[in-house]
Amino acid sequence: MRKAVLVTGASSGVGLALCKRLLEEDHELHLCLACRNRSKAEAVREALLASRPLAEVSIVQVDVSDLQSVFRASRELKQRFQRLDYVYLNAGIMPNPQLNIKALFSGLFSRKVIHMFSTAEGLLTQEDQITADGLQEVFETNVFGHFILIQELAPLLCHSDSPSQLIWTSSRNARKSNFCLEDIQHSRGQEPYSSSKYAVDLLSVAVNRNFNSRGLYSSVVCPGTMVTNMTCGILPPFVWTLLMPIIWLVWLFHQKPESLNPLTKYLSATTGFGSNYVMTQKMDLDEDTAEKFYQNLLELEKHVRATIQKRNHQS
Numbered sequence: 439m440r441k442a443v444l445v446t447g448a449s450s451g452v453g454l455a456l457c458k459r460l461l462e463e464d465h466e467l468h469l470c471l472a473c474r475n476r477s478k479a480e481a482v483r484e485a486l487l488a489s490r491p492l493a494e495v496s497i498v499q500v501d502v503s504d505l506q507s508v509f510r511a512s513r514e515l516k517q518r519f520q521r522l523d524y525v526y527l528n529a530g531i532m533p534n535p536q537l538n539i540k541a542l543f544s545g546l547f548s549r550k551v552i553h554m555f556s557t558a559e560g561l562l563t564q565e566d567q568i569t570a571d572g573l574q575e576v577f578e579t580n581v582f583g584h585f586i587l588i589q590e591l592a593p594l595l596c597h598s599d600s601p602s603q604l605i606w607t608s609s610r611n612a613r614k615s616n617f618c619l620e621d622i623q624h625s626r627g628q629e630p631y632s633s634s635k636y637a638v639d640l641l642s643v644a645v646n647r648n649f650n651s652r653g654l655y656s657s658v659v660c661p662g663t664m665v666t667n668m669t670c671g672i673l674p675p676f677v678w679t680l681l682m683p684i685i686w687l688v689w690l691f692h693q694k695p696e697s698l699n700p701l702t703k704y705l706s707a708t709t710g711f712g713s714n715y716v717m718t719q720k721m722d723l724d725e726d727t728a729e730k731f732y733q734n735l736l737e738l739e740k741h742v743r744a745t746i747q748k749r750n751h752q753s
Contacts, residue, residue, distance in 0.1 A: 440468045440494060442522050444503060444515070446584065447529030449478040452607055456526060457482070463691055466569045468494040470519075472511065472529070474501040484692050497628060502529050502583030505571050505742060512590035521602065522594045524691070527587075527638075530580040532631040533564050571742060574623040582635035584733050585641060585721040596652040596717055603695040604645060604656040612636040614722050637731065639703065639721050644732030646700040647725060655695030658721070660705040665697040701725075 443460060445569040448471035454471035457469060469486070473479035479497045486495050496518070515522075545551055570650040573582060588595070588604065595602045612635035614629060624633035638658065645656040690704060698704075705717040 440466055441471065441480045441524070442468045442519055443524040443526070444472055444498075444522050445526040445528060446500070446572065449473040449475060449482050453481060453526070454526045456528065459487060460691065461486060465490045465492050465647045466494075468496070471495065471497045472513070473497065474499070474529075486649050495696075500587075501585065503531075503569050503579040504577055504579075505583065505746060506588055508583050508586050509590065512587060515591060515647040516594060516654065521597055522591065525588075525591070525595070525604050526605050526607070527584045528632070529584070530607065532578060533566055533576055541679035551658070563627065564630055566624070572745070573610055573742075574625050574630060576630035576634050577623040577637070580631070581641065582735065582738070583639045586739065588645065591654075592654075595654045596649065598651075598653040599612075601653045601655055601695050603690070603725065604642070604654065605690055606638045606642050606656070606658045608638050608642075608658045608660050610660055610705070612639050617733075619730055619734065622731065622738075625700040636723075637658075640723055640728040640731045641735070643700055643723065643725055647729060648732065650696075655698065656700065657690055657695065657698050658701060658703045658717075659690060 441464065445453050445457055445460075448457050457471065460467060460469060471482060473482075476497065476499045476705070479499070482493045483497055487493060493621050498514055498518075499507070501507040564576075567574050569578050571578060584606075609632075611632045613629075613632050614636060616624070616629045616632040617640075618624075618627075618633075619638040621627065622637065623629045627633060642656040642658045645654065686748050690698070699718075699720055701723075703719045703721050705719055707715055707717045709744075
């Protein structure tokens, strides 16, 4: 039986690179592209099948910043699949990144230059927005939409006889200092992207605590600094090309999920000679905070579901 893999944000950037690499690893996958823009997804599907004609590539339209879209896509996926073996939770946004020129030039001549470019710490200012669901856009897109997707797809993911795996795209920019349990949407902060990626780290740990016994495992990866639509919004592509190679990590695809450390983040890296390898990093969090965050998400889920039901009833 073909392994079924779902990738969110699959039509560009990290998601597209991941899809190409996955089919290189196993060209008989059933790869499902979960994308907001169907026309872009169709073009990607045709290109993937042209290079890997034995693969099975399908599309589900979903916008993780719109919960109605998430519910609709979840129903569609449950009709199509009996199980999902891997779900790459990759879709995300980094809103309106504006480069702090003063911080850039100051950092270039400091000891923190490598850290600055690998994390973007201090380089960016961001402005978040409110979605139609009444949530902070970065939080809903990067965290909550995916959380709802997991909850809805639990029947396809939880099989004790053969584990399924969630793999989250996190970031080196996920910093504990930018996250607050009393403000999980980061509505009062200025670095929503960093907060959302730390929230992803917490959520992955909480998923393991709550779902491992049901055959679902979760891991967090960081692909390294890559040339994508996000990074090109900060500096021109040729600058990034000079700074670092394009790399990606599919190492987890070959690991037994139950053997992985739930408190470890797996980072893609490259040597000075261009060889890719995997680094591990202990995440700066504790399981109790992760569980509290998970419970907060469950409470928010109840509230949002009730709001959507009321809105649908009125319309």
